[in-house]
Amino acid sequence: MTAQATRSPAGQRRAGTASLLRALRAEWVKFRSVRGWAAGMVVAMLVMLAVGLFAAGNANIACPGAPGQPVRTGPACLPRIPIGPGGEAVTDSFYFVHQPLTGNGSITVAVTSLTGRHFGGAAQAGQGPLAGLVPGAVGWAKAGILISQSAKQGAAYAAMMATGGHGARFQYDYVNDVPGRPGRPSPAAPLWLRLVRSGDTITGYDSAGGSHWARVGTATMPGLPQTVQAGLFVTSPLSTVTTASFGGSSGQSGPSQATAVFSHLAMPGASPGGWVGTNAGAGPASPGTGVGGFRRSGGTFTVTGSGDIAPAVPGAAGFPAATIEDHLVGAFAALIAVAVIGAMFITAEYRRGLIRTTLAASPRRGQVLAAKAIVVGSATFVLGLAASVILVVVGTRISRDQGEYVLPVSWLTQARVVAGTAALLAVGAVFALGVGAMLRRGAAAVATSIVGLVLTYVLGVAAVLPAPAAEWLLRVTPAAGFAIQQSIPAYPQVAGGYGPPVYFPLSPWAGFAVLCAWAAAALVGAYVLLRRRDA
Amino acid sequence: MSRAGAGRLRPREPDMTGQDLLRAGGAASRAAPPAGLSARLRAGASALQDALRAEWSKLLTSPGTFWLLAGAVAVTVATGAAAAAATRCQPGAPCQVDTARLSLTGVYLGQAAIAILGVLVVSGEYSTGMVSVTLAAMPRRLIVLTAKAILATGLAMAAGAVACGGSLLAGALILPGHGFTAARGFPSLSLADGPVLRATAGSVLYLGLIALLALGTAAALRDAAASMGTVLGLLYLFPIVAAFASDREWKRHLEQAGPMTAGLDIQATRDLHSLPIGPWAGLGVLAAWAAAALLAGGLLLRSRDA
Numbered sequence: 001m002t003a004q005a006t007r008s009p010a011g012q013r014r015a016g017t018a019s020l021l022r023a024l025r026a027e028w029v030k031f032r033s034v035r036g037w038a039a040g041m042v043v044a045m046l047v048m049l050a051v052g053l054f055a056a057g058n059a060n061i062a063c064p065g066a067p068g069q070p071v072r073t074g075p076a077c078l079p080r081i082p083i084g085p086g087g088e089a090v091t092d093s094f095y096f097v098h099q100p101l102t103g104n105g106s107i108t109v110a111v112t113s114l115t116g117r118h119f120g121g122a123a124q125a126g127q128g129p130l131a132g133l134v135p136g137a138v139g140w141a142k143a144g145i146l147i148s149q150s151a152k153q154g155a156a157y158a159a160m161m162a163t164g165g166h167g168a169r170f171q172y173d174y175v176n177d178v179p180g181r182p183g184r185p186s187p188a189a190p191l192w193l194r195l196v197r198s199g200d201t202i203t204g205y206d207s208a209g210g211s212h213w214a215r216v217g218t219a220t221m222p223g224l225p226q227t228v229q230a231g232l233f234v235t236s237p238l239s240t241v242t243t244a245s246f247g248g249s250s251g252q253s254g255p256s257q258a259t260a261v262f263s264h265l266a267m268p269g270a271s272p273g274g275w276v277g278t279n280a281g282a283g284p285a286s287p288g289t290g291v292g293g294f295r296r297s298g299g300t301f302t303v304t305g306s307g308d309i310a311p312a313v314p315g316a317a318g319f320p321a322a323t324i325e326d327h328l329v330g331a332f333a334a335l336i337a338v339a340v341i342g343a344m345f346i347t348a349e350y351r352r353g354l355i356r357t358t359l360a361a362s363p364r365r366g367q368v369l370a371a372k373a374i375v376v377g378s379a380t381f382v383l384g385l386a387a388s389v390i391l392v393v394v395g396t397r398i399s400r401d402q403g404e405y406v407l408p409v410s411w412l413t414q415a416r417v418v419a420g421t422a423a424l425l426a427v428g429a430v431f432a433l434g435v436g437a438m439l440r441r442g443a444a445a446v447a448t449s450i451v452g453l454v455l456t457y458v459l460g461v462a463a464v465l466p467a468p469a470a471e472w473l474l475r476v477t478p479a480a481g482f483a484i485q486q487s488i489p490a491y492p493q494v495a496g497g498y499g500p501p502v503y504f505p506l507s508p509w510a511g512f513a514v515l516c517a518w519a520a521a522a523l524v525g526a527y528v529l530l531r532r533r534d535a
Numbered sequence: 536m537s538r539a540g541a542g543r544l545r546p547r548e549p550d551m552t553g554q555d556l557l558r559a560g561g562a563a564s565r566a567a568p569p570a571g572l573s574a575r576l577r578a579g580a581s582a583l584q585d586a587l588r589a590e591w592s593k594l595l596t597s598p599g600t601f602w603l604l605a606g607a608v609a610v611t612v613a614t615g616a617a618a619a620a621a622t623r624c625q626p627g628a629p630c631q632v633d634t635a636r637l638s639l640t641g642v643y644l645g646q647a648a649i650a651i652l653g654v655l656v657v658s659g660e661y662s663t664g665m666v667s668v669t670l671a672a673m674p675r676r677l678i679v680l681t682a683k684a685i686l687a688t689g690l691a692m693a694a695g696a697v698a699c700g701g702s703l704l705a706g707a708l709i710l711p712g713h714g715f716t717a718a719r720g721f722p723s724l725s726l727a728d729g730p731v732l733r734a735t736a737g738s739v740l741y742l743g744l745i746a747l748l749a750l751g752t753a754a755a756l757r758d759a760a761a762s763m764g765t766v767l768g769l770l771y772l773f774p775i776v777a778a779f780a781s782d783r784e785w786k787r788h789l790e791q792a793g794p795m796t797a798g799l800d801i802q803a804t805r806d807l808h809s810l811p812i813g814p815w816a817g818l819g820v821l822a823a824w825a826a827a828a829l830l831a832g833g834l835l836l837r838s839r840d841a
Contacts, residue, residue, distance in 0.1 A: 036761070051776060058785050329779040333772060340764035347760060351662050441599075442760035443651050443658060450767045451647045459643060462774040466632065469621045501778050 016367075023362045023371035031375050034348075037341050041379060044337030044425075045387040051330030056395040061320060061403035077403035079319045081312060082154030082281070084174040089321070089407050091237075092153045092174075093281030093307030095292030096146065098231030099274040101267065106196040107145050107230045110210060111162045111185040113261040116141045119254025121241035130289055133257065137184075139165030140310075140495050141236040143260030143303070144193050147202055148229045149221065153281055158202035158219040159233065159309070160193040164258070168193065169493070170204035170217035174311050177493040178217035180206040190263070200224050210264065230267060231275065232294075234260050234305035237495060238287040255289045255306055262301040281307060310494045312407065314502050322406045323502065324414060325485040327395030328388060328421050332454050332482075335428045338380045339453055342432030343445040345376050350440045355535045365530045369437060373523060376433055377426040384422035392418055409487045420484030420512060427512075427519045428453050431478060434522025438529050452518070453478045461501035471505045478518045480504070483511025579678065586673050586682035594656065594686055603652045604694040607742075608701065611645030615702035616709060624714030624721070634721055635734045635804040638706025642738050642799065645698055646745045649691045650766045653749025656687045657832075658759035676836045680754060684829065687750050688743045695742035699735045730804035737801030737818055744818070745770075747825040748794065754832025769824070770795040787811045794824040 032038060063077035084090040101107070116137030117130070144161030158172035160180070168180030168191055185191035192207040201220050205213040236258035275296070282290040288307030295302045314321045349355040362368050392414065396406045409417075432449035439445040456479035460470045474480055483504035490498040504511055594600050618640040624630035657680075660666035673679050707724040715721035726732045748769075753762040773793025780786040790796040790811035798821030801814045812820065 036758075040761075051772075055776065055779050058780065058782050326779060329776065332775050333768060336764050336768040336771070340760050344760045442662070442758070443654050443763045444599075446760045446763040447647045447651045447767065450764065450771075451644065454767070454771050455643065455647065458771045458774050462778045464643070464774070465618060465640065466622045466637070469618055472621070 016364075019362060019364060020367050020371065023364075023367045024374060026358070026361065027368075027371040027375045031345065031379065037344070040337055040341045041383055044334040044341075045383050047337065048328075048330035048334035048384075048387050049391060051333050052327045052391040052395055053398065055329050056322075056327050056398040057402070063403070074403045075401060078400065079405055080283075081319070081405060083408065084154050084311065085156045086173060086175060087408060087410050088175065089312040089405075090154055090174045091281075091287060091308040091310050091312050092155075093283070093286035093288050094142075094146075094233045094235035094309055095294065095303055095305030096148075096229075096231055096233045096278045096280050097275050097294045097301060097303055098146075098148075098229045098278065099267075099270055099276060100227050101147065101197065101230040101269070102227045104198050105230075105268055106194060107147070107267040108192070108194040108210075108264070109145050109232065109262050109266070110190040110192045110264045111143055111260055112187050112190045112263055114141060114143050114162050114164060114185055114258060115260075116164065116236050116256055116258035118236070118239035118256035119241065119252075121252060121254075130257065130291060132254070137164035137258050138236060138239050138256045138495070139163065140308070140493065141234075141256065141258035142169075142309070143234045143258060143262075143305075144232070145195050146231065146233045146309075147195050147197060149224060151229060151278070151280070156221050156224070157309070158195060158204065158221065160195050160204040160206065160216065161233075162191045162193070162260070164236075166493075168206045168216065170219075171309070171493065172202070172217075172219035173221070174309065175491065176217075176219070177491075178204075180204070180216040181208065181214070187261075192264075195230070197224075197228070197230075230270075232260075232262055232265065232301055232303055233309075234258050234292070234303040235288065235307045235309055236305065237308035237310065240495065253287075255287060257289050257291065257304060257306040259302065259304040262303065263299055265299065265301060275301075277303075279305075308494075311488075311491055313488055313491060313494055313496050314407070320404055322399050322404045323487050324392050324396060324406060324409060325417050325421075325487050326406075327391045327399070328417070328485055329501075330391070331384075331388075331421050331424060331485070332457055334384065334387065334425055335453055336450055338376075338384075338425050338429040339432035339449040340446050342376050342380075342429035343436035343449055344442055345372055345433055346436040347440060347442040347445050351442065359535050366527055369433075369523065369527055369530060373430045373433055377430045380429040381422045381426035384425040385419060388418040388421040407488055413487050416508065417485055417487050420508065423512070424481050424484055424515065427481065427515050428478070431515070431519040431522050434519065434524075434526040437526035438522070457482055467499065470500060474500060474511075475505050476514065478515045480506055480511040481515025484508045579675075582673070582675055582678050583682060586678050587685065589669070589673065590656075590679075590682045590686050594690070597655075597659065599655060599659075600652065600690070603648050603655075604690060607645045607648035607652075607691075607694045608698040610648060611641035611698035612701040612705055614641035614644045615639060616641075616705040619706045619709040619713070622710075622713060624719060626714065630714070630719070630721075632715065632721075633803060633805045634706060634710050634715055635703070635724060635731045636802040638702050638710070638724060639699060639734060639738050639802050641698065641702050642741065642802070645695075646742060646770070646795075647767065649694070649742050649745050650749040650770075651763065652691060653687050653746040654753040654759055654762045654766065656683050657750055657753035658757060658762055661757045662759060677833055680750075680829075680833055680836055684747055684750055687746045691746035692739050692743040695739040698742075699738045703731070703735055728804075733814065734802045734804050737814060738799075740818060741798050741801060741821065744798065744821045744825045748821070748828050751825060751828030751830070751832040755828065755835045791817075792820065794821045797821060 061077045062071050062073045081089045082092045117133035117135055118138045120134035141164035142161045146159040148157040149155040156173055161169050162185045167182035170178040192210040194205040196203045200222055201218055203218040204216045206216055207213045236256040238253045239256040240253045277294045279292045286307045292305040399406050435449045436445035456473050456477035459465050460474040460479050483506050486504050486508055490503045615638050618637055703724055749766045752766050756762045773789050773796050777786045777789040797812050797817035800810050800812055800817035803810055
């Protein structure tokens with residue numbers, strides 16, 4: 001002891017590192033030599049694979065065939081979804097009254113009215129796309145001016161618009177949305193809109209009277225060609241009628257349609273008779289009615305359109321869409337198994353009395369706990385990563401073969417979802433280890449960890465509790481960590497049912513941080529108790 | 536303890552009681568005249584009585600039992616009260632809340648404590664080695680398992696009755712203040728109301744069946760932690776997979792087959808036609824799971840070394 005006291009700080013650090021390495025090696029030997037644990041880890045991953053592949057394999061997509069042909073199934077049903085400039089799936093259907101605009105320039109218009117019709121919840125049995133629509137423009141009905149890179153679906157664009165319920169907006173490239181003046185246009189209070197193109201940038205302005213203009217936002221669009229398409233557009237997204245029932249709520253969606261009246265259209269260099277109407281993106285994958293058109297009398301344009309210009313999200317896209325994390329649904333089953341192993345990694349030592357030997361061999365108890373956490377966490381992470389990669393790669397392929405469209409996401413997001421799922425399992429195992437060290441009894445530790453990690457998730461996603469209570473659980477309990485699996489963000493400018501199990505109340509990393517905080521708290525509690533208690 | 540000292544830990548005829556062995560004089564057992572059916576039944580009943588008394592002393596003197604039962608009651612009532620306190624019926628808006636089911640939400644949490652009890656009744660003996668003594672003293676293993684099952688179920692249902700009664704009372708006190716009044720179609724929760732009585736008594740039965748499911752699983756797997764993980768995994772697997780199933784038919788089938796999803800349909804008091812499975816049929820599904828676990832546990836217990 002006296003010899004140690006006179007050691008230099010560096011020497012102490014070296015000794016500490018050496019003893020941690022010894023503890024790590026000891027714990028690794030224990031971990032791999034208990035046959036039940038190794039088998040449990042493998043079973044955990046197999047269950048995760050089985051649940052995920054089962055979920056992917058029962059999509060049962062069917063779609064109507066051509067007239068007179070039987071119903072089609074499988075890949076024949078895969079919708080052709082446009083991909084936006086950012087690589088995300090988008091909805092790009094609207095009515096466009098346009099002509100080419102070459103070089104720098106601007107387009108200005110006054111919107112004097114925006115009205116519409118929307119799905120009212122009544123079933124429509126083949127009476128045409130407009131049957132069963134009730135009067136009223138939906139909140140995200142859009143009418144305004146748009147500059148598009150090309151007529152191609154999914155092309156880059158910037159638009160200034162009036163909306164049914166969210167005031168003036170400047171939106172560009174599907175995912176970006178900037179608010180402008182509040183209010184909905186009327187003949188008494190028209191809304192003036194202007195887009196100015198200058199090189200690679202497009203700037204949106206709005207105004208109440210057409211004389212004082214306020215800048216709303218600027219979009220930079222590298223590679224914007226010399227000649228672009230500019231003009232008036234109208235579109236109106238899916239309308240969802242939510243019916244609350246005693247077991248939760250269910251939504252029914254149908255199309256909507258908007259009609260807008262424009263005046264004072266001005267685009268320097270445009271030919272007054274050159275305006276052409278295009279029903280852009282109408283087709284089976286469009287959420288719209290497919291009906292649209294425009295009428296011109298003097299300087300007034302009346303345009304009707306349906307659809308949306310927005311990112312395609314599950315629930316609002318108008319077609320069955322899966323996400324990559326749908327294939328990782330089995331993670332909770334693996335989490336149960338790794339929580340059992342994590343808790344047993346220490347409670348088994350108490351049961352057998354091995355803990356006394358362990359602590360006699362490495363008296364620095366914090367190091368023992370750290371070594372155990374590192375061993376069980378890393379082993380879980382490695383196996384979880386392998387299972388997640390297999391599931392996302394194979395599951396996505398199975399879903400596509402079934403005719404289910406899997407929403408594409410960037411490589412970075414895929415990596416986050418896959419590695420995040422592995423990390424979720426690893427942190428869950430460490431949490432269970434901490435709980436096990438605190439409680440020392442296997443059954444109690446396993447029950448506490450699984451209730452904390454998985455029951456909270458069940459209650460959060462399975463529509464058992466009223467929505468606010470479920471959301472609260474997914475914010476504060478360890479189940480918040482499942483947010484790391486969410487690949488498609490919730491967009492405020494797209495009306496959709498943004499609830500679990502697809503959407504989490506916290507952002508991916510914030511949710512994961514909540515789980516990490518729980519694991520850290522469990523480890524700190526374990527450390528304090530382990531130091532204070534006799535073995 | 537040596538095998539010789541423990542007697543025949545693995546009797547060739549497991550149905551033979553110690554008394555049979557004494558009477559028959561060990562090796563000559565096959566030659567002895569068969570006892571009458573009523574005598575055998577009497578012997579079985581008295582063996583069960585002994586086993587019940589022995590198991591009761593064990594349960595009573597184990598410090599965990601009281602805390603587990605008290606914990607089950609506390610978390611059930613607290614969770615139910617919290618769920619009721621978090622739910623409001625706003626004036627003007629439609630409220631579609633099954634108030635009885637909402638008040639009994641705590642069963643989701645309380646069942647974990649009951650499951651621990653069911654697991655520990657069996658696994659606790661394996662972890663301390665006590666099981667060799669128990670089976671030496673009472674060689675008829677199925678009688679031991681039956682005694683354990685009766686006591687665990689009884690205790691679980693006693694705690695369940697307190698917990699569910701308390702939850703209902705909490706709901707009846709809290710909900711009217713949150714807009715769930717008779718004027719809006721939510722009469723005060725009372726056991727005099729048929730469906731509410733069925734939901735409450737059914738929840739108590741549900742907890743008893745969970746104890747049996749846990750006990751059977753523990754008898755099959757022996758290890759406490761592994762049994763606990765298996766029971767909770769079985770309970771939670773179905774609702775999660777159902778939540779993600781894109782196909783409505785599959786979703787319904789999963790909810791009909793899951794021990795928790797089907798079993799807790801007993802709590803529904805409104806909108807019964809929209810349930811995946813009827814209340815009593817759902818409880819029957821859980822009973823089938825519990826019976827399967829007990830069967831597996833019983834068979835393994837009979838055929839294995841302790």
